[in-house]
Amino acid sequence: MKVQLQLETIPVWDGVKEGSECFICSLMKKAEEDGIRYYLSSAVMTPEVRVEMNRHGFCPHHSAMLAEGGKPQSLALAMDTYYEENRKIFSPLAEKVQSAGNSRKAMKAAEALFAAAHEREKGCLICSRMNERLLRYCYTVASLWRDDQDFRRALEDSKGFCLHHTEALLNIAGEALSGDDLLEYTKFIISLLMKNLDRVQHDDWWMTQKYKSENKDKLWNGCEDAQKRAVYKLIGEGRVIDPVR
Numbered sequence: 001m002k003v004q005l006q007l008e009t010i011p012v013w014d015g016v017k018e019g020s021e022c023f024i025c026s027l028m029k030k031a032e033e034d035g036i037r038y039y040l041s042s043a044v045m046t047p048e049v050r051v052e053m054n055r056h057g058f059c060p061h062h063s064a065m066l067a068e069g070g071k072p073q074s075l076a077l078a079m080d081t082y083y084e085e086n087r088k089i090f091s092p093l094a095e096k097v098q099s100a101g102n103s104r105k106a107m108k109a110a111e112a113l114f115a116a117a118h119e120r121e122k123g124c125l126i127c128s129r130m131n132e133r134l135l136r137y138c139y140t141v142a143s144l145w146r147d148d149q150d151f152r153r154a155l156e157d158s159k160g161f162c163l164h165h166t167e168a169l170l171n172i173a174g175e176a177l178s179g180d181d182l183l184e185y186t187k188f189i190i191s192l193l194m195k196n197l198d199r200v201q202h203d204d205w206w207m208t209q210k211y212k213s214e215n216k217d218k219l220w221n222g223c224e225d226a227q228k229r230a231v232y233k234l235i236g237e238g239r240v241i242d243p244v245r
């Protein structure tokens, strides 16, 4: 049976109208900001949230964003309990290093400590929250493409999506569409991608030409940021890195 995901019609319609290189990127950057804000808010005072944070924590990227989030009190509290949990796990392993009689045993015990640390780093609560939204946004794009002709036309006229989110769109498409719809949508999404990769490359190429002296008086044609768009059109922004599985 197919999953029925909640539709996010309003943000997706607003997104397609914004005219960016990938509106899923914009929505996911917002989802990321919301996630950071949540885990730096008074939510961290509640025991359930702290238990969750102790168990799963955050990926290095989102840990760094929390550190730079300008909320020392909330973060200090969260980190204190996280360290406490670390201590319970690390201390017995650290003691094994101390009681080792030779270097081989000490190294092996140290490796076990780092293996536990890597295990601790797995899974990110902010990535998980972002992933829930990503699935709903991608599901909504497929549903609106099928049900709303105006949306389909707006999508055709848009700048499409980044390569990274194009994959996410097709990964979830089978939950919203089937049969001929799914076939047509898959072809549409891939042709939208290829057309817009060409456009971005052309913009990037024009930037290379603009640096030639004979072109210095010609117009930029909106290519002033083409080198950056060329990068983000591939890697996307607001990426989900390591959701809790």
Ligand SMILES: [Zn+2]
Residues within 6 Å of the ligand: 022, 023, 024, 025, 026, 161, 162, 163, 164, 165, 166, 236, 237
């Ligand atoms: Zn994107």
Ligand SMILES: [Zn+2]
Residues within 6 Å of the ligand: 058, 059, 060, 061, 062, 124, 125, 126, 127, 128, 241, 242
């Ligand atoms: Zn993360």
